[in-house]
Amino acid sequence: MRLENLPSEFQKALPILEKIKSAGYEAYFVGGSVRDALLDRPIHDVDIASSSYPQETKAIFDRTVDIGIEHGTVLVLDQGGEYEVTTFRTEDVYVDYRRPSSVNFVRSLEEDLKRRDFTVNAFALDENAQIIDKFNGLADLDKKLLRAVGKAEERFNEDALRIMRGLRFSASLDFDIEATTFKAMQTHAPLLEKISIERSFIEFDKLLTAPHWKKGLQAFKDSQAYLYLPDLENSQADWDEFCTSYEDGVTFSSSEQAWAALIIALKVKAVKPFLKKWKTSVQFQKTVESLVTIYRYRQDQEHGLRQLYQYGRDLIEVAEDLRQYQGQSVDFEKIAELDAALTIHDKHDIVVNGGMLMAELGLKPGPELGKILSQVEWAIVDGQLANEKEAIFDFIAKQK
Known part of the structure; x- marks a missing residue:
């Protein structure tokens, strides 16, 4: 299959591929950017995989930075941009369910693609806009299906964070998770306890702020991944209520708003200690706690001048949005009037x-x-x- 309209991000990076190929090596665009191009989604990072070993890549370009050379990645500064070029590689045994004990550089694209997590992330794109699909990812893309590359049990046993990534992709792409893949997620969910909470937070945060977060959250609940994440082990009864209390089509405007909604749904009393276990920043904890406090106050009574002064109009309106998302009554006009009535704001x-x-x-x-x-x-x-x-x-x- 050929990509008819090559996104400008790839067009700009084509000279990088051409330089590597003119030096006698293979080079392709790989990963999520190729998937997003096929789905006509915005492209963020353009990743390049090559048969050239790191030192060979460095010899091709005048300006490079060793950002992860032990794992095969060299940052190339060329064409007015920065591009990560990573050598085709295979990975040795995973020692901590997250990182391989070592990586081995290879010359085979297929061997490199075998180590990817899901088939829709295992595409390669050549300089002629030809899609290389070794694992029937195009068929899964067409079916809106998330399927592990190769044996699902092996993929999640290698890197348990892939469970959270899969749930996040379901929420962001509106994809269903293929049955065998999902069963392996359920089986290996206990391994999430071995993953750094910072990494799990990033994936769960992206799930909560995704357009189809309800789908992702349903899979999150059904996989029982929540049992192995901080302070969620007793939350089973709250997930359905969380989803049904918000109108369909609602997307949270920020991470802080999404986590406030989660904490409200889970009926968490001590907000900062809860978020501290997720290794979040002090500022993040403060903002989320304020949103939760504002929301809970508003459930019982109207806002007054003191609330507007203490929290500020912006936070008050973000909390009011949560009420609107749930179909509750809102009064943005009164908020504006109170804010205008304040003679000082600090x-x-x-x-x-x-x-x-x-x-x-x-x-x-x-x-x-x-x-x-x-x-x-x-x-x-x-x-x-x-x-x-x-x-x-x-x-x-x-x-x-």
């Missing part, structure tokens, strides 16, 4: 500060000063005090 907007109060009113540093500043701040937020120097000094005088 304590630094206040026309006086601690230094001024100490200098002009003779106040001493310490807890009492902090208490006075807090009273001033909230009085301004509540609309009870004008953000003016004289008014603030009068307010402080009355508090004494």
